Amino acid sequence: MIKARPFLKWAGGKRQLLNELEANFPPHILETKEIDLYIEPFVGGGALFFYLLSNYSVKKSIINDINQDLMLTYKVIKLFPEELIKRLEVIQTEYLKLNTEKRKEYFYNKLREPYNKLKINYKKKDKKSWVEKSALLIAINKTCFNGLYRQNSKGEFNVPVGRYKNPKILDEENLRNVSKLLQNTNILCSSYDTIGIPDDKKAFIYFDPPYRPLSITSSFTKYSKGDFDDNDQKELAKYFRKLDKDSHYLLLSNSNPKSTNLKDDFFEKLYKGFSINTVLAKRYINSKSNGRGEISELLIKNY
Numbered sequence: 533m534i535k536a537r538p539f540l541k542w543a544g545g546k547r548q549l550l551n552e553l554e555a556n557f558p559p560h561i562l563e564t565k566e567i568d569l570y571i572e573p574f575v576g577g578g579a580l581f582f583y584l585l586s587n588y589s590v591k592k593s594i595i596n597d598i599n600q601d602l603m604l605t606y607k608v609i610k611l612f613p614e615e616l617i618k619r620l621e622v623i624q625t626e627y628l629k630l631n632t633e634k635r636k637e638y639f640y641n642k643l644r645e646p647y648n649k650l651k652i653n654y655k656k657k658d659k660k661s662w663v664e665k666s667a668l669l670i671a672i673n674k675t676c677f678n679g680l681y682r683q684n685s686k687g688e689f690n691v692p693v694g695r696y697k698n699p700k701i702l703d704e705e706n707l708r709n710v711s712k713l714l715q716n717t718n719i720l721c722s723s724y725d726t727i728g729i730p731d732d733k734k735a736f737i738y739f740d741p742p743y744r745p746l747s748i749t750s751s752f753t754k755y756s757k758g759d760f761d762d763n764d765q766k767e768l769a770k771y772f773r774k775l776d777k778d779s780h781y782l783l784l785s786n787s788n789p790k791s792t793n794l795k796d797d798f799f800e801k802l803y804k805g806f807s808i809n810t811v812l813a814k815r816y817i818n819s820k821s822n823g824r825g826e827i828s829e830l831l832i833k834n835y
């Protein structure tokens with residue numbers, strides 16, 4: 533089996549929660565290690581997606597995220613891996629030979645600004661501009677502060693330079709493996725509720741929406757233009773109930789509001805009637821260093 537890992541660091545990445553997630557898979561999937569159709573509507577860096585494709589036999593998969601450049605990069609890795617690798621090789625060679633001060637200039641002038649300026653037609657395939665945008669996204673992700681993705685109100689990526697001695701901007705082997713694994717994957721970019729989930733087939737669907745912040749300052753949920761607020765969480769719960777009627781296998785993770793307020797039963801109310809488990813996870817990307825460490829999260833499922 534081909535093995536691959538996420539090619540980007542992404543806020544809310546589920547690497548630390550993989551064991552707990554797997555323990556909560558539908559029993560027939562755990563037994564057969566086969567999945568006919570896997571769907572991930574908020575795929576982000578895709579920690580669980582890559583784990584599944586590397587360890588289970590997944591016939592068909594659909595991944596989606598609202599972040600256009602993220603999904604463009606998945607497409608470029610699927611379609612043009614060698615062109616992307618060539619471009620990242622150049623960036624990596626140029627970057628690594630510079631001292632700290634020059635690296636900083638390179639980050640702002642040769643990576644972040646060109647990334648923000650490069651306009652893309654996401655609908656019309658254009659190898660050159662697509663490869664360039666994706667290479668810049670991967671390079672800024674590997675060299676920026678904490679691997680965060682954050683935009684200002686104009687939609688510009690605005691995370692400052694990070695301090696890594698020897699960042700691995702190019703991981704050739706992983707990119708080639710990701711590309712192979714993506715060949716049976718449909719890559720979409722829209723809001724989760726408009727992706728058109730088939731109702732004639734039973735799918736295994738994992739939802740990893742932006743976390744509901746535990747307090748105003750302690751969490752980071754702004755991934756792209758627009759926030760995911762309590763109203764969005766409620767809409768998502770309605771959508772979850774709708775899919776439940778279509779007999780899909782549904783698994784969803786979110787933050788546990790009880791970590792900071794024992795009386796907060798927001799999710800118990802929203803997902804009444806479904807199974808809700810509490811699990812412990814390590815969170816690494818957070819805007820506050822005291823936000824690191826073990827934190828409890830909720831796993832909600834309909835089976």
Ligand SMILES: C[S@@+](CC[C@H](N)C(=O)[O-])C[C@H]1O[C@@H](n2cnc3c(N)ncnc32)[C@H](O)[C@@H]1O
Binds near residue numbers: 547576741756760
């Ligand atoms: C918690 S992250 C997913 C983390 C991911 N599962 C991982 O392991 O790295 C949530 C994702 O939801 C995306 N998102 C936010 N609002 C969305 C929407 N309405 N529809 C689809 N995706 C959305 C964000 O761009 C972000 O990548």
